[in-house]
Amino acid sequence: MRLSERMSRLGTETAFEVLARARALEAQGRDIIHLEIGEPDFNTPVHIVEAAIKALRDGHTGYTPSAGIPPLRQAIARQVSQRTGTEVRPEQVVVTPGAKPIMFFAILALLQPGDEAIYPNPGFPIYESMINFVGARAVPLPLREEKAFRFDPDEFRRLVTERTRLIILNSPQNPTGGTLTREDLLIVAEVARERQIMVLSDEIYDHILYEGEHRSFLSLPGVQTQTILLNGFSKTYAMTGWRLGYGVMPVELAEQLTRLMVNSNSCTAAFTQYAGIAALAGPHDDVGKMVAAFKERRDRLAAALNQIPGFRCANPAGAFYVFPNVQGTGMPSRALADYLLDKAGVALLDGACFGRYGEGYLRLSYANSLENIQRALARIREALAAR
Numbered sequence: 001m002r003l004s005e006r007m008s009r010l011g012t013e014t015a016f017e018v019l020a021r022a023r024a025l026e027a028q029g030r031d032i033i034h035l036e037i038g039e040p041d042f043n044t045p046v047h048i049v050e051a052a053i054k055a056l057r058d059g060h061t062g063y064t065p066s067a068g069i070p071p072l073r074q075a076i077a078r079q080v081s082q083r084t085g086t087e088v089r090p091e092q093v094v095v096t097p098g099a100k101p102i103m104f105f106a107i108l109a110l111l112q113p114g115d116e117a118i119y120p121n122p123g124f125p126i127y128e129s130m131i132n133f134v135g136a137r138a139v140p141l142p143l144r145e146e147k148a149f150r151f152d153p154d155e156f157r158r159l160v161t162e163r164t165r166l167i168i169l170n171s172p173q174n175p176t177g178g179t180l181t182r183e184d185l186l187i188v189a190e191v192a193r194e195r196q197i198m199v200l201s202d203e204i205y206d207h208i209l210y211e212g213e214h215r216s217f218l219s220l221p222g223v224q225t226q227t228i229l230l231n232g233f234s235k236t237y238a239m240t241g242w243r244l245g246y247g248v249m250p251v252e253l254a255e256q257l258t259r260l261m262v263n264s265n266s267c268t269a270a271f272t273q274y275a276g277i278a279a280l281a282g283p284h285d286d287v288g289k290m291v292a293a294f295k296e297r298r299d300r301l302a303a304a305l306n307q308i309p310g311f312r313c314a315n316p317a318g319a320f321y322v323f324p325n326v327q328g329t330g331m332p333s334r335a336l337a338d339y340l341l342d343k344a345g346v347a348l349l350d351g352a353c354f355g356r357y358g359e360g361y362l363r364l365s366y367a368n369s370l371e372n373i374q375r376a377l378a379r380i381r382e383a384l385a386a387r
């Protein structure tokens with residue numbers, strides 16, 4: 001079959017490949033502990049599930065407007081306005097099946113061959129994949145362990161050129177769990193304003209934060225006409241499989257993303273959108289309980305990893321990942337990840353799955369029970385001692 005040339009430039013998300021390998025081992029009877037996939041191990045709160053069932057019973061089973069049902073767009077605009085202190089109108093909101101389409105569509109709408117886009121590395125692999133897919137140049141912005149996985153401001157400024165059209169930020173961050181400070185955001189805002197560059201701010205982990213308060217890029221002065229805020233329900237409300245996310249952006253871009261919705265999904269499932277209204281309305285006790293559980297796991301996991309010879313692990317402020325430096329083991333991170341899956345039955349990810357600046361690190365998701373995390377740690381220690 002002859003595929004289009006652009007397909008050769010499309011990347012992937014290795015977490016799904018490792019999950020498939022882990023499942024294949026399970027099919028052979030092996031017991032695998034899953035620390036590879038970024039999905040809360042909690043159920044969606046009951047009142048959200050009930051709202052979806054009610055919507056189905058009430059007959060909300062047809063197409064909806066492509067940008068989302070008005071009450072959900074209004075609820076999102078209201079919540080984002082409150083959280084950012086910036087007036088957001090419902091027409092600026094585009095609802096999509098999961099948050100991923102916002103990156104897909106924004107990159108498709110804004111970039112063309114010859115353009116450059118700066119993206120975090122290590123970072124969510126879909127940014128680089130999509131930038132390459134549309135034929136633009138992907139310019140990695142290194143995140144440094146010695147800077148708590150933030151970027152170096154001078155290095156950032158040096159990467160900006162006449163051709164830079166898009167800067168992607170992600171805080172709290174996947175895969176490092178690191179967060180950007182208000183000062184970091186202000187540096188990006190200043191450059192973006194001066195050079196008229198759009199900023200895609202991926203804030204999908206904004207509620208999964210253990211220290212300090214989340215600072216949205218959209219809350220900064222003078223950036224509203226240049227910001228695409230990406231967020232969604234997958235992580236905060238344990239709704240990964242529902243597929244519900246959104247973007248907030250200038251109205252003229254929202255109209256373009258809506259056209260991309262018309263050309264692809266038509267709309268997001270109606271009952272899912274009604275569930276989204278219930279999620280935003282609350283109560284939020286379940287979210288609080290989930291975040292408290294994540295915090296305890298993070299503390300225990302990071303402390304235990306630091307006891308393993310050759311591992312050095314920061315205690316990151318957000319998301320549900322730790323990103324230990326494993327260079328001290330003397331094994332390349334890819335070989336170590338493979339070894340731990342095969343020998344210890346622990347599925348985790350090589351840091352290089354998130355870009356070349358992730359080489360020498362592993363990503364462990366602690367979206368798994370404390371009991372399983374303890375079992376995984378024991379197995380990792382044993383497998384490393386047996387090398």
Ligand code: PLP
Nearest residue numbers: 098099100124174204232234245
């Ligand atoms: N952005 C980041 C940084 C993520 O880690 C993820 C999911 O893993 C997404 C976006 C996508 O979220 P969704 O499942 O809502 O498409």
